[in-house]
Amino acid sequence: MTSAAPETSFATFRTTDLRGRRLSPAELKAALPRSTTTAESAAAVVEQIIDDVRSGGFIALSGLASRLDGVEQTHPAVPLEALQEALDSLDPVVRAALEESIDRARTFARAQVPANIEVNIGPGAVVTQKWVPVSRVGLYVPGGLAVLASSVIMNVVPAQAAGVRSIALASPPQKEFGGLPHPVILAAAALLGVDEVWAIGGAQAVAAFAYGVDGGGSVPSLEPVNVVTGPGNIYxxxxxxLLKGVVGIDAEAGTTEIAILADQSANPRLIAADLISQAEHDPNAASVLITPSDALAHAVRSELSLQVRKTRHRERVETALSGPQSGTILVDDVDHGVSVCNAYAAEHLEIHTADAAAVGARITNAGAVFIGDFSPVSLGDYCAGSNHVLPTAGSAAFASGLNVITFLRAVQVVNYSREALRQVSGHIVSLAGAEDxxxxxxxxxxxxxxEDHS
Structure with a gap:
């Protein structure tokens, strides 16, 4: 009797039944669970913040810190001694975990660095592509409902592997820490050798990075950056x-989401735990199960009822799991499920099926794919070596997760001799004429x- 009552709390873990329905790509996308909070709904607020920061500089940032973070701020630059103090006081167990995460992330990031190429198109005709790091980056680390110290690693490590020389990091000011970012975030920055840290949160941090903030000589200036990266909320x-084009961005990494493709062989306890693990990030987080098995769907719902009661952030998790962005999608079979996964384009996609690796190889749209029982999203969040800054809200269909190439530019170098140019000169004249x-x-x-006149 004790396990039956709480199950009713997940009557709103919605079910979308796609069995027997072959929908067009547009119809399928429309049928999938998504948050009702959109970029359009936040645009007016964010546009005002951007305008305020651009015109008002540090004064505007101070006002936003007071209004949005409850912090009275004279200047958002974090003193170097605060970084060192945070590192010195860091729990040794947490430090060891951060160091392990850094080592694994560096191993993967260094392997991503592409090689320069030089191609001999013909005699005396050489075209080279060389990879050049951007000069300066601004890295954003959230600090709201969850203190994402791991995001410091995910932002900084690939930038350093790319060879970026100037790295600035921003994270929201915290009232309980005297207006500084969370000390574990500061400690992670110190571990990585990042000494330019700003106590600025949200959309205002992105605006400050994009346009820079002039200190006027009396206080430190925040110099504009070439690229802004990092996860965050809808704002x-x-x-x-809105600032793409003023500054480069990685992707629109908004509120987190997990999709799980599972068949009747899957373990419902593991699936429920993984759905909850992402739901605890944010009330707007998306947790989606895609399965051909009614029995598994029912078992997962029962497990959710049991496990959510015991989780620390129960209210947040229940809100996320009950929202329009979460639920179960019933499909005809695993093949149908793969099609649905590719239409959904999840930030995180777990595969819990027979022959999971082969099924995972058929996924073309996802920020990251996690294969089998022992590759949960939590692993990728912290210690897989992969990056957890990933595209959300379906943008994985066209965007990539944060990686070394985010911080690199491919520069092409053309070097033709006189004779090599002569060989194609007639073609150039012909094509130029055709294009007027x-x-x-x-x-x-x-x-x-x-030569022609001689």
Whole structure:
């Protein structure tokens, strides 16, 4: 009797039945559970924040810290001694965990660095592609409902592996820590050798990175950056969208989501635990089960009822699991489930099926894919070596997770000899004429005019 009562709390863990329905891509996307909170709904608020920061600088940032974070702030720069103090006072067990996460992330990041290439197109015709790091990056680390010290690692390590020389980090000021970011975030920055840290949160941090903030000589300035990266809520994601073009961004990494493709062989206890693990991030987090098995869906619902009662952030988890962005999707079979997964394009996708590796290989749209019982999303959040800053809200269909290439630019170098240019000069003149751009052709023909007149 004791296990039956709480199960009713998950009557709102919605079920979408797609069995026997072959929908067009547009119809399928529309049928899938998604948050009703959109970038459009946050745009007006974020646009005002961006305008305030751009015009008001540190004064505007101080006002936003007071209004949004409850912190009275004279200047958002974090003193170097605060970074060292945070590292010195860090729990040795937490330090060891951070160091292990750093080592694994560095191993993977260093392997991602692409090689320069030099191609001989023909005699005397050489085209090179070289990879060059951006000069300066701004890395955002959330500090609201969850203190994501691990995100310091996920942002900093690939930037360092890419060779970025100037790294600035921002995280929200915390009232309980005297207006500084959480000390574990500061300690992680110190472990990685990042000494430019700003106590700025949310959309205002993205705006400050994009435009810079002039201190006027009396206080430290925040110099503008080339690229802004890092996860955050809908306001951070919206700011990145609105400022893309002013500054480079990684992806619109908004509120987290997990999808799990599972068949009748899956363990419902593990699936429920993994759905809860992402739901505890945020009331708007998405947790989605995709399965052809009614029995598994029922077992997972029962497990959710049991496990949610015992979790620390029960209210937050229940809100997330009951929202329109979460629920079960019933499919005909695993093949149908793969199609649904690719349409959903989850930030995190777990595969709990027979021959999970083969099924996972068929996934084309996901931020990261986690194979089998022993590769949960929590592993990727902390210690897999992969990056947990991933595209959300379906943007994994066209965007990638944070990686070394985010901080690199491919520069092409063209080096042709006189004879190599001569060999294609006629083609250039012909194509320039076809496009009604005769000066293009003239610029080549001029180089050989003296020979043609001799």
């Amino acid at each position: 951070v994601a919206t700011a990145k969208r 751009l005769p000066a293009h052709g003239d610029a080549v023909a001029l180089r050989f005019a003296s």
